[in-house]
Amino acid sequence: MYRYFWISFIFVLPVVSSTVARQNIPDPPSGTVAIEKEKPSLKPTAVRLGANAFRLGRTVFDKDYNSWDITGDIDFRNYFIEVTYGREKNTLSTETFDYENSGSFFRIGPEVNFTKSREEANAFIFGLKYVLGTYDEQFQFDREDEIFGSASFDLNNSALKANWFEINVGVKGKIWQQLYLGFYFRYKFNNSVNGDREFATFQIPGFGPERRRNIVGFDYYVFWRIPFKKSPKILNKR
């Protein structure tokens, strides 16, 4: 029931935010330059594609970690729809066990942009996301018991499915031409895992430790924006 509430909330958010975002655009002063007046419209003006530099950077420096994700957003006046697809693999070898997981995740949800910078397309966003993931895990270890003997274990969890919700706060700022940098703080909560398991999940790719009911993540992106049309044309000049 709680899960359905959040799903409903995520998809109702754009309707509410569009009402809040409406504003009057004053007429340009009669004089030197007049620019074609844009009517407030829900028509998208661009897509912005990004790669997660934080995951790529950690992949380079952490031999036990391999991950990437790509993201894209499309604007509808003052709000975006963001979609992310990513993959993650973790390996962990200790003196007493070996563990490995690998999987993918797909994130979707709306974002509200609180800045007025439509020309520069900068954004300070608040978003709600729903994330679906699928992953495999392996867990190998030896067990010795003084009373009952010893045994070796090679346990596998295959094709598990996970889902969770996120509250996102982030910034996307123009650096040069269509190049943008941005970061997200993602509060992840209400995770759920489905599927037959031979052992308890340790880490959910894209989420983190399964035992944590909520967790805060950080992502850093490099974006390239692709406008759908050229700049507004100048009507007259003195």
Add this chain to the structure above:
Amino acid sequence: MSCREIRDCQLNDETDFFAIRFFDRDTTNLAQPVMLSRVAIEGTGLNAIGIDTTLTTLGLFVNDFDTVTTYFFESDLGLDTLTVSYQSEYFIFFEDCDPAQRFFDFKVIKHTFDSLIVNDTILNRRATDNVQIFLD
């Protein structure tokens, strides 16, 4: 990246043993001391307690590699048996800890005592007694 948490293996309160407490059947709220000459775990040949021990509470290890364990109790009252079943799941508590195991769905499937109840179906440090045995 995520927030750090306290990583102490001692925080894992799962156990691989269960607790038995003996009670007088007539006054069920009072624990009753019992003298046991031997408590054996089937298949191991081991005695779980010292010879001729008087006690009210007893902790018994379950077989980690099986889902059923049987125990034999020798006392002045005679020989009693207790067979318990359970489910278990391996897990990693923290990266620095040994593989851990949690036990749940704990049941008594066979016994020869006068009367008993299962008071807690999960094995962990918070359980004061999993099985309460009532003696005449």
